[in-house]
Amino acid sequence: MKDLIEYPDADMMMLDLANTIAGSLEMNLQTHETASLCVPGGTTPGPIFDSLCAADLDWARVTIMLSDERWVPESSPRSNTALLMHRLCVGRAAAAKIAPLYMQTDTPEDALDELIEGLKPALPISVLLLGMGADMHTASLFPGADQLDAALRDDAPALMAMRAPGAPEPRITLTAPVLAGAMETHIVIIGDEKREALERAKHLSPQAAPVSVVLPKATVHWAP
């Protein structure tokens, strides 16, 4: 990995990371007309979003997208889109464009083509924030997932549907080439279990530890 930053506590990490991301977006907007920000769902990033949404940026030039989504409607407590809309795309950040990762179709496969078209103008990702599971998955690239091998290929489409034993519903996920192609990558993890998983991931194949595809370029942010 590029760097590992250890924080004394999670609150401090979330604030600091929100500032880092806002600073990177600002830098990008100084030299480019537009910038893109990709963020994870799950239980970790909410407090980062709470600070980041207030950043003084020209948000109208920023496109925000998720790294992955569970195939559930926005009314579900498991919807990452709902988390994004309620915690990040509010306040100043409400002016940002959104490249959606969900449509109301029965399966993610039915929506793939249209969602990929919507993402393309925002690629490559300017600033990528990812979470990680203790099983070393990131985005919805889970060890043992049905389409993992295809999603790890250099020529994978930007988005793929994914079903995995560790995931209760079908998922849609950015694939390895899109994640690895981001201009700047941050991974946020809390606790000893994930820290140990991260250390293991360094020595494992992407099939066993999918997070390893982004590790070489990633700054990892860790708090106990």
Ligand SMILES: O=C(O)[C@H](O)[C@@H](O)[C@H](O)[C@H](O)COP(=O)(O)O
């Ligand atoms: O939709 C998701 O679940 C995520 O995008 C996923 O990749 C997440 O980042 C990790 O599973 C960590 O999740 P926690 O932050 O909840 O531990």
